[in-house]
Structure formats: C-alpha cells, structure tokens
Amino acid sequence: MMPIDGIEDWEMRIKRQDAFWDGEIIDRPCMHITFPRPEPVCPMPKSHHASHRERWMDSAWQAERTLATVENTVYMGDALPHAWPDLGPDYFPALYGGELVFEESTSYIKPFLKDWADADSLELSREHPYWKKMEELCDTFLEVGKNRFHVGYPDLHPGADCLVGI
Numbered sequence: 373m374m375p376i377d378g379i380e381d382w383e384m385r386i387k388r389q390d391a392f393w394d395g396e397i398i399d400r401p402c403m404h405i406t407f408p409r410p411e412p413v414c415p416m417p418k419s420h421h422a423s424h425r426e427r428w429m430d431s432a433w434q435a436e437r438t439l440a441t442v443e444n445t446v447y448m449g450d451a452l453p454h455a456w457p458d459l460g461p462d463y464f465p466a467l468y469g470g471e472l473v474f475e476e477s478t479s480y481i482k483p484f485l486k487d488w489a490d491a492d493s494l495e496l497s498r499e500h501p502y503w504k505k506m507e508e509l510c511d512t513f514l515e516v517g518k519n520r521f522h523v524g525y526p527d528l529h530p531g532a533d534c535l536v537g538i
Contacts, residue, residue: 376453377519385450403449414443424474428459431508435516442521455517456524457509459502464528465537466502468494481537494538 376382384398392402417436421427428434434457442453459472460479466472470481485491497503506526513523529537 374522375519376521379447379452382452385452388450389452404451405448406451407446407448409444409446412444414440416440416444424476425472428474428479429505431505431512434509435512438513439516439520442517453517453521454524455513455521457506457513457526459506459509459526461527461529461533462537463502463506463526464530465534467496467500468538469500470537472502485538491538 373383373386379385388398388400388402391398417433417440419427419433421430421433438455442455445453447453459466460474462470462472462479462481466481470484472479472481485494510523510526517523528534
C-alpha cells in the first residue's frame with residue numbers, strides 16, 4: 373500500500389480500516405473524520421473550459437482539482453486522502469453505446485436503446501472513447517496522487533442503474 377506524505381500513522385489507519393471490515397477492533401473503533409482546512413493551502417484551479425463536457429474530459433484539470441481538494445482537507449482519525457476518477461453515474465451504460473450529457477456537477481445518458489428486443493446487439497467496448505478516457509483519468513490520478521492520495525476504482529453503477537441508463 374502506498375504511503376501518504378504528511379500522515380505518519382497511515383499504516384495504522386489502514387490496519388484499523390481493515391479490522392473494521394473484518395468486524396474487529398484493534399485499539400479503538402475506526403473513525404473517519406474529514407473537514408475543509410480553515411485556511412486553504414492550495415488554490416482551487418479555475419476552469420477556463422468552453423463547456424462542461426470539455427471540463428469533465430480534461431484529465432489534467434480533474435487531477436489538479438482533486439489534488440487541491442485533498443490538500444485543502446484535514447484528515448483525522450483513520451481517514452486517508454483518496455479520490456476516484458469519475459465521468460458520472462451513467463459512465464458504465466455509456467460504454468454500451470450511449471452518449472453522456474455533462475452538467476456542472478453530474479452527467480446523464482441520452483436514452484439509446486429503443487427496443488429491448490435489440491439488447492443482444494449491445495456490446496461493451498474497450499475501444500469506446502469513454503473507456504479510453506477513464507484509463508487516461510486513472511493514469512493521471514495515479515501520477516498526480518502518488519504519495520498524496522489513494523486512487524480508487526471508478527463508480528460503475530452496474531445492475532439496475534445500468535439497465536435504467538440503457
């Protein structure tokens with residue numbers, strides 16, 4: 373597990389988190405406490421993008437914004453800085469052929485399957501531009517976040533959420 377700069381007891385925090393998921397307690401209950409720093413230490417990057425879509429698809433800007441958020445947050449108890457790449461809740465069904473519409477703080481998918489009888493024709497593609505963008509986002513977050521924050525797996529929303537998106 374990657375160490376986090378500025379959090380000397382990161383190993384114990386991970387042990388407490390692991391114990392929590394195992395239904396155990398090491399020395400005290402696992403506590404996850406975060407709050408914004410009273411005085412920010414890192415300026416939040418401003419978006420100069422022409423559209424919401426352009427901003428969401430800008431991996432470098434997304435990672436820079438994430439780093440600023442992490443740097444401007446206090447992590448107490450067993451909390452650890454973390455982030456995950458995101459293209460919104462309908463990213464997964466979009467991989468089957470849908471188009472995402474990006475808003476300020478979320479995205480949604482345009483309905484694209486007109487008849488469930490045609491569902492057999494749907495195919496998840498690793499060549500889809502959103503798949504490629506997510507790979508790029510993950511790589512960028514891992515590079516920018518090294519020793520600063522852990523990078524999590526994208527929120528996929530499979531199952532019923534995916535079906536609703538399709």
